[in-house]
Structures are given as structure tokens and as C-alpha cells.
Amino acid sequence: MNAAALRAQYPVLDSVAYLNAGTCGPLPAAAVRAGGVAGRAASDHGRGNAYFEELMWVRERLRAAYAGVIGAQPEEVSLTTSTSDGMARVLSSLSLQRGDEVLTADDEHPGLYGPLAAARAHLGIDVRAVALADIADAVTPRTRLVACSHVSWISGAFAPDALASLGEQVPVLLDGAQAAGAVPVDVGELGCAFYAAAGQKWLCGPVGTGLLWVAPSWRERLAVTTPTWVNLSAPGDGLEAEPWPDARALDTPALSYEVMVAAMTAHDVLDVVGWSAVHERATGLAATLAERLDSTGRTVAPRGNSTLVAWEQPNPDAAVARLAREGVSVRSLPGTPYVRASVGAWNDKSDLEQLLAAL
Numbered sequence: 001m002n003a004a005a006l007r008a009q010y011p012v013l014d015s016v017a018y019l020n021a022g023t024c025g026p027l028p029a030a031a032v033r034a035g036g037v038a039g040r041a042a043s044d045h046g047r048g049n050a051y052f053e054e055l056m057w058v059r060e061r062l063r064a065a066y067a068g069v070i071g072a073q074p075e076e077v078s079l080t081t082s083t084s085d086g087m088a089r090v091l092s093s094l095s096l097q098r099g100d101e102v103l104t105a106d107d108e109h110p111g112l113y114g115p116l117a118a119a120r121a122h123l124g125i126d127v128r129a130v131a132l133a134d135i136a137d138a139v140t141p142r143t144r145l146v147a148c149s150h151v152s153w154i155s156g157a158f159a160p161d162a163l164a165s166l167g168e169q170v171p172v173l174l175d176g177a178q179a180a181g182a183v184p185v186d187v188g189e190l191g192c193a194f195y196a197a198a199g200q201k202w203l204c205g206p207v208g209t210g211l212l213w214v215a216p217s218w219r220e221r222l223a224v225t226t227p228t229w230v231n232l233s234a235p236g237d238g239l240e241a242e243p244w245p246d247a248r249a250l251d252t253p254a255l256s257y258e259v260m261v262a263a264m265t266a267h268d269v270l271d272v273v274g275w276s277a278v279h280e281r282a283t284g285l286a287a288t289l290a291e292r293l294d295s296t297g298r299t300v301a302p303r304g305n306s307t308l309v310a311w312e313q314p315n316p317d318a319a320v321a322r323l324a325r326e327g328v329s330v331r332s333l334p335g336t337p338y339v340r341a342s343v344g345a346w347n348d349k350s351d352l353e354q355l356l357a358a359l
């Protein structure tokens with residue numbers, strides 16, 4: 001992999017040790033250019049039939065691209081506006097009922113807790129939270145769904161492999177916000193029923209992009225509760241119109257041509273490098289950072305072979321602000337003693353050194 005050539009695609013790295021892809025990945029210049037060209041074409045030529053034909057074409061290209069990142073088939077992947085959007089779609093489409101238990105982890109992101117709390121308030125489900133490491137063993141006969149991170153946004157730890165053996169009885173919804181594009185993901189091997197992820201984090205696309213994978217065996221069991229015309233196979237059929245029989249039934253209507261072109265281009269910048277190389281470089285650099293922090297006496301949160309490194313820091317918010325002044329972009333994690341660095345294939349040792357020196 002030509003690491004320097006990849007790094008050169010991301011202008012932010014010219015001036016910042018950008019270690020914040022867990023929030024939003026660095027935007028490649030090519031994606032901004034391509035989105036701009038698409039917007040200018042729309043402005044110059046109007047947004048008539050030709051615009052819509054292009055929009056439908058790029059939509060299917062993006063679907064196939066996202067499917068490739070998680071080892072899925074394109075017809076199984078819905079395009080969403082975010083990870084949270086995908087998870088909310090699943091929770092509102094599963095026909096959960098009063099008394100059903102959803103098992104989750106005790107350090108999940110608000111993007112999952114939000115829809116879970118809404119389902120508890122409006123549907124009367126019970127939500128039980130346990131440590132992510134114990135989640136597979138905490139399933140009981142009352143559990144109707146397990147919903148948790150694939151990679152924890154706090155520690156960078158992975159969900160236990162044992163989730164894959166829960167089988168068809170208890171579906172698993174994985175929040176892949178910190179995994180898709182960052183580490184190898186194969187939804188078949190994970191054995192989950194639903195996998196939601198972001199376009200703006202480790203795929204470096206614009207904010208407002210995301211994906212939702214639904215296992216073929218679960219597709220028909222999800223009610224399409226808020227269809228828009230894009231979700232209908234023959235919108236002209238009026239009140240008799242049916243949702244698409246595939247993942248298009250859960251697509252968001254909110255993705256513009258311009259945004260999808262930018263997302264597609266951002267994906268392609270990494271795709272041409274090769275996902276294995278991208279994952280290997282990012283996880284390798286993250287492991288190096290964790291070791292260096294540990295060897296300088298910092299307490300690093302127990303993590304897996306992911307791209308996130310969180311360490312205990314007195315007054316995390318003040319430290320993040322001070323690091324920002326020194327040209328290092330990291331974040332704190334509300335309610336925890338941690339500052340978190342997100343390490344991507346676009347980073348290099350100089351970013352890590354800059355962080356360590358500034359600490």
C-alpha cells in the first residue's frame with residue numbers, strides 16, 4: 001500500500017493530526033470535487049429526467065459498494081442517512097410488543113439508546129442492559145432481540161463471538177458504526193439479523209449517509225411502517241402500491257445525487273487501495289498507539305483489534321480542547337474518564353507522535 005499517496009488524498013491531514021474518524025472520517029478532496037461537479041451539473045442542466053436517471057444509477061452503485069464493505073449482496077442493503085437511522089428503522093419495523101425484552105449493552109451510543117427508549121415508551125417493551133462482554137450469556141427465553149455494538153464506541157472492544165450462535169430464535173441487531181470500513185466485516189459470519197453502519201465515519205463520506213443490512217430470512221418479517229414513494233415497486237399503483245420485495249423497501253428518500261456521488265467517490269478512494277490493506281494499516285497503527293500510551297503509564301481502556309484507542313485522562317474535555325489548539329483532533333466520551341483517538345489507514349506515525357508529544 002502506498003500510504004503516503006493515500007494520506008495525500010485528505011487535505012485535513014496537511015494541518016491537523018486528525019484522529020477523529022469515529023466521529024466523522026476525513027473527507028477526501030476527490031469526494032468534495034465530485035460532489036461539486038454533480039451539483040454544478042444539476043444547477044446548469046436542471047433536475048429533470050436525466051438527473052433522476054443518474055440519481056438512480058448512483059444509488060445502485062452506492063448500494064453495491066456498501067454491500068461489498070460488509071460482505072453482503074446489494075439487494076440486501078438499504079441506504080440510510082446514518083447508523084442511528086438504520087437502527088431506528090429496524091426497531092420500528094420489528095412489531096415488538098408490550099413485555100418483549102430487548103437486551104442491550106450498558107455502554108451503547110445514544111444512536112441506539114434513543115430508538116430503544118422510544119420503543120420502551122411507546123410500545124411497552126422492556127430494555128435490559130448488561131456488559132457487552134456478557135451479552136450473549138444474558139439472553140433468556142423472554143429476549144426477543146439483542147441490540148448492541150459490533151465495536152464499542154467507548155473502548156474499541158468487540159461484541160462477543162458467541163452472539164453468532166444465538167441462531168434464528170433471537171435476532172441480533174449490530175451497530176456497526178465503529179466497524180464498517182474500519183475492520184473486516186462479514187455479516188454472514190457474524191450471524192446477525194441486522195447490521196447498521198455509517199457512511200460518514202470509516203467510509204469518509206458526507207454526513208447524511210449510511211447503510212442497513214437485513215438478513216434475507218428477516219426481510220419479510222420487517223413491516224415497512226413509513227414507506228415513501230422510493231420504497232414502492234410501482235408507485236403508480238396508488239393505494240395498491242406495494243413496497244419493493246428487497247432492501248429498497250427500507251431506503252431513505254433523503255439521499256441527493258450530489259451526496260451519493262461524494263459518498264461513492266470517498267468509498268472508491270479506499271476501495272482502490274484494498275480493504276484488507278486499509279484495515280491492516282489502521283488497526284496496526286491503533287495497536288501501536290495503545291502500546292505507546294500504555295508504556296508511558298496511561299490507562300488504556302480494554303480494547304480489541306479495532307481502530308479506537310481510549311485512555312484515562314484527568315479532565316478529558318479540557319485535554320481535548322488543549323490538544324485541538326496543538327493541532328490534534330481527538331474527542332472525549334461523555335460520562336467517562338476517557339479521551340478517544342480514532343486511527344485510520346490515512347494516518348501515519350507522525351500523527352501518533354504529535355498526539356503523544358502534545359499529551
Ligand SMILES: Cc1ncc(COP(=O)(O)O)c(C=O)c1O
Nearest residue numbers: 082083084109111153175177198
Ligand atoms: C457506536 C455508535 N453508534 C452510533 C453512532 C451514531 O452514528 P450515526 O451518526 O451514523 O447515526 C455512533 C457515532 O459516534 C457510534 O459511535
